[in-house]
């Protein structure tokens with residue numbers, strides 16, 4: 001031992017371990033320490049992840065890194081850590097309580113085969129909160145909440161995890177001589193490794209039940225669960241497979257960089273809403289407006305709303321244009337409101353009723369608008385779009401609005417169309433701009 005760089009990974013700086021006399025957690029942690037000494041890992045590359053419960057108090061007593069979080073969630077933090085920093089050795093300590101509360105995380109970590117080692121300190125009850133029963137309380141076990149004996153069956157943690165795909169699983173008792181070596185094996189396994197270690201809560205489980213540590217094996221047998229190494233298989237480790245797959249993804253298109261080329265006249269942020277129907281190109285028309293704004297040196301945000309279904313129902317886009325950075329993206333009181341179809345009107349009818357007198361509302365002249373204080377301009381959008389090209393209602397309406405609002409030159413709108421839209425679409429939309437201008441001139 002003396003030629004080993006690390007003779008222990010535990011510290012007594014915080015005093016003795018904080019457990020009740022005889023608590024099984026102490027013995028389990030000493031075995032974990034022995035396993036780490038055997039592995040001689042750099043403690044800065046080891047993370048012990050824990051959650052709530054007496055076992056969760058353990059992480060501070062190790063000289064490794066630690067991550068302590070919400071009850072039952074330790075596997076989720078551990079998964080993130082391991083995926084973000086694959087070079088780390090990540091060991092999860094969890095109680096039987098946490099294991100039940102975070103049961104879905106156990107299934108998913110096993111299913112994914114993330115390279116983690118999960119040590120379950122299984123003392124058949126919630127020690128920290130006074131000994132309530134947990135998912136592993138054996139049938140007949142007496143606890144604070146099952147004083148007449150548990151009528152549920154104990155969950156077989158190993159079988160459950162193996163069923164979900166765990167590649168390595170071991171069950172034993174905390175007093176086994178070879179436990180440290182088993183923990184070493186689990187840590188060395190290149191995938192998800194689970195150790196379900198049965199031990200004693202001397203404060204609550206032991207006094208309520210007539211048995212001792214020598215009988216832990218009998219207890220396991222009475223539940224019909226197996227002991228020893230129960231799975232040792234190979235399957236691609238999730239992180240490695242993920243990184244390999246990610247490396248194969250072709251590099252995406254470079255981001256569009258928009259350099260201002262026009263001047264704008266805005267002194268404050270303006271909110272514009274366009275309401276139409278699904279499949280009417282509402283979103284793409286508004287995106288072109290946003291890009292035209294950016295070409296004119298403005299900041300822009302866009303928010304789209306549409307139902308989960310496709311090609312049916314409304315399509316609503318909200319856009320902010322501002323000379324300054326946009327801190328608030330919701331549009332409480334729109335400056336411009338454009339309604340280009342029946343579906344858009346249906347969706348925004350109650351909003352239209354509340355519009356302020358300062359709002360300019362552009363609406364297809366075939367629509368029956370509700371009473372509103374907004375200043376209404378009617379546009380013959382349907383016949384205009386018939387003339388120019390299908391699905392051009394949105395661009396026609398925006399061009400009409402821009403012509404009157406004069407936020408920036410119409411050239412910027414035209415440039416955004418020809419630069420960022422497919423040529424055949426751009427051709428129609430450039431005609432739509434002319435049409436929109438014509439409608440309000």
Ligand SMILES: Cc1ncc(C[n+]2csc(CCOP(=O)(O)OP(=O)(O)O)c2C)c(N)n1
Nearest residue numbers: 052053054055071095096097098126127128
């Ligand atoms: C989400 C959540 N539910 C319940 C609790 C309350 N709580 C604190 S400790 C604990 C029991 C811990 O039992 P276990 O995980 O078996 O650890 P032990 O104390 O037995 O080591 C519970 C239920 C909590 N902290 N968070």
Ligand code: SF4
Nearest residue numbers: 020023054127201202
């Ligand atoms: S309550 Fe039970 S689990 Fe908690 S420290 Fe005491 S003996 Fe251990």
Ligand SMILES: [Mg+2]
Nearest residue numbers: 095096125127
């Ligand atoms: Mg417990």
